[in-house]
Amino acid sequence: MPLLDTIRTIETPEGVSIRLRLAGPVPRALAWLLDFFIRLIIYLILLLFLSQLGKFGLGIGMIVVFLGEWFYPVLFEVYAQGATPGKKTLGLAVLQDDGVPVGWSASVVRNLLRAVDILPLFYAFGLCSMLLNRNFKRLGDIVAKTIVVHRDKPKPLQKLPPGFASPLPVWLSSSEQQLIVAFAARVPRLTPDRAQELAQILRPARHTSTVLRADVDSLLGYARHIVGER
């Protein structure tokens, strides 16, 4: 695993490992800010409405603020796949350490312990904890055994530009084959000059460079053959 990376793998009982991309303090702070404003707007709208009801409205207002401040994140995390509206906008989600969605207890713990993360000012404890913890956990996350991850949007399978396929003239290891396919998938997004420049790098890297043609078109051909076009 690369040293400076935020990707964690969890192993499922089926014996395969799944990758999760951890979210750092900045997107999480932005999500919090967004949620904060959403709550504020809800309170303001309610205030307009409830002020008509006198003391009765005041009572309801205080209950709503109580629920909003403590349980707004809990409800969304449990019922909306681990994401408050703010988190959803930023593509974040809360999961348990083992990658499954958060349950009631974990969500309640991590959100009640916000009261400590927020101390002494502006989530200072939470921020320190996130920077010190290798999984970007604030204190509430440590106790509740939860993580916050980026929920990646599905990317379409990269298509190679159409053309002929040619078999590899020499044996290449599978990671080398993968390199050629990855390069071929990037070609449409590169300028022709840059693509050629990158293709050139291959030449001195291999002893077999005499047989392996290191120009863009040939590499594309090899790539198509590797992924199975004939």
Added chain:
Amino acid sequence: MTPNEFIRQHEQEWRQLEALITSAHSSLRPKKSPDTIFDEKLTPEQATDQAAFPSLYRRICLHLALARERHYPPALIERLDRLALSGHQAFYGARSLSSIGQFFVHGFPALIREHARLFWLAGALLYLPALLMGLLVYFRPEMIYSLLDHQGVNNLEEMYRAGGAIEPEPGSGRAADENFRMFGFYIKNNISIGFQCFASGLLFGLGTLFFLIFNGLLFGAVSAHLIHQGSAERLFQFVIAHGAFELTAIVLCGMAGLLLGRALISPGRRRRSEALAHAAGPAVRIVYGATAMLLIAAFIEAFWSSGAYLPSTGKFIVGGLLWALVAGYFLFMGARRES
């Protein structure tokens, strides 16, 4: 096998699993158990789909492992990876809130008995300072000003003087809307204090210590001051009923906070983070119970305590019964199951 052949061969299954997972997510209700991940009102087709889910999910795990082993294109591996993740979440994420009724009938009191020593410790941290401060203020009344300023003391005396806010016209309560406003206030104020008392246990128990002792001092000082002023009866007929729930619940929140603090101070053979996560389970269940008690307390405090539905002797009897109820609940409920 080349990647494209692999995709052609299995794409059908992947799409099927994707469809199953989306249909599982579309029902917003929490899932009950692994068997009912999907909506209960199923058409026959859906029912077979549901039965197919586990084997389909395991097939996708196999495909992912194969794709990794054969170094297929990263985009393909990524797609299978995401698919396996959502399958994993749908399959193993089916957690439920264990029956609430069960919890209150025996789980909660049994949990408190299990950690009885911490309960008594938290109780002592609330009541001993209250007693000491009470004696201090009773014999040296000016000590009240070490906790409250003039304004605060005036408000207090105003509230509890004959005919003040606490003593309404006999036979009637406060106006209903005023009662409800106070209900909202008690919920917001008291439950938040309970939560903070629990959460600040994470500061090596120090926060919980502060909340318990400070509230104890305040309670003792206020009571002693009012007794000194001759308002003892008005004070106690007001606090006795909801106090049974409110004071006990604050002790319970403190106890939950001390559980966290203890995990940090003496984690035993675990790492501190592990010990914390381990303590969090019982702690949060204690907080659930305490929250319910604080809700009851807020209700009683808003709608009963301030009313004069009974003469004060009657209110003392009701209050005493409620204390006996709370004590009996924690001492005896679910005890037979344990033995």
